Amino acid sequence: MTQIALHNINKHFGAFHVINNVSLTVEDTEFVVFLGQSGCGKTTTLRAIAGLETIDSGEILIGGKPVQDTRVEERDVAFVFQNFALYPHLTVFENMAFPLRAVRTPKAQVETTVRRVADVLQIGGLLNRRPSALSGGDLQRVAIGRALVRNPKAMLMDEPIGSLDAKLREEMRVELKRLHVEQGSTTIYVTHDQIEAMALADRIVVMHAGVLQQVGAPEDVYANPVNLFVAQFVGSPVMNVADVTLAEDAGGARVTVAGATQGFAFPSALLGQVAATGPANRPLTLGVRPEAVRLTLQPAPGAVATEAHIIEPLGSHDIVDFRIGDATLRARTKAGFVPGPGVPVWVTLDHSRAHLFDTATGQTLGIRL
């Protein structure tokens, strides 16, 4: 059983607080992805777990044992980095065998282990080649294989497929997921690519400026972001956000985008729900994903009139961009639904998938209609 637990860990580089009181438990066999912008502290946190960085305070437990004062070798975790280095003069077999030979594993066991792991990674046919004769994806498999042969308690991966081209990244993503299903090692994976995070993770940990913002299943983080940072970081295309005002109108509620003359009709329950969270007239930000924005080509009850601006045809669907007041918003439509730019469209929102955030703090009001 390899649970990895972080209790209030902190780390500074000089005056810079790179890991800010981070607490997290990664369960045995779980695949957790640290997601955040470059410089938010993901790599430093991973390196601290591996033992490659010291921490200023807090506790790191691997398999229930405090390890923050132990050396890398004693932690028995394997890591794979983006710029992995294979030994160029050794064959794939010898590269993979290296960590086993380093701990004087008997020859027969080295042989069976390397072949078994190579089979899992589908590189059994490449064992006699040297790294220079491998494609990027195969090099990556070898690097992962080298980490796996020791049957480590946990795998730590830092952007392991970040240097591959888009198509290969997609293939390797599936491979990594399959590998995890088969091997079941507790895994922490670092990336700034939210699609990779959504695709791979049992749970995503969104980090910003050294602070954990939200921890949850990908679909939960996507559907219920706790703040504007998470809302805009997870999901592609990004969630629409716009400053809005809220008012009572004809027995319902009206949400009007700043600068717009027409507002969106909402159920009157919204007024009470907002009032229950604080002053109703404070600055609010509406958040709504493009798939929760509905366009029609004819006027519809409670719809806001505007016109299509830019249309991105993406094959299976289109992304249509339009202006309402001061905001540019986007809707996901069926392919070819809006015939061209400049066409009049009427906009309604799926209330159950609209979010309101406190503009000043960026926190969600947690309202569900």
Ligand SMILES: Nc1ncnc2c1ncn2[C@@H]1O[C@H](COP(=O)(O)OP(=O)(O)OP(=O)(O)O)[C@@H](O)[C@H]1O
């Ligand atoms: N040894 C160091 N000394 C000083 N500052 C450092 C050191 N290592 C990292 N930093 C700084 O700490 C911050 C966090 O770095 P970290 O590598 O953890 O971020 P990250 O989220 O993994 O980003 P990236 O995806 O770019 O690696 C960055 O601003 C970085 O410049």
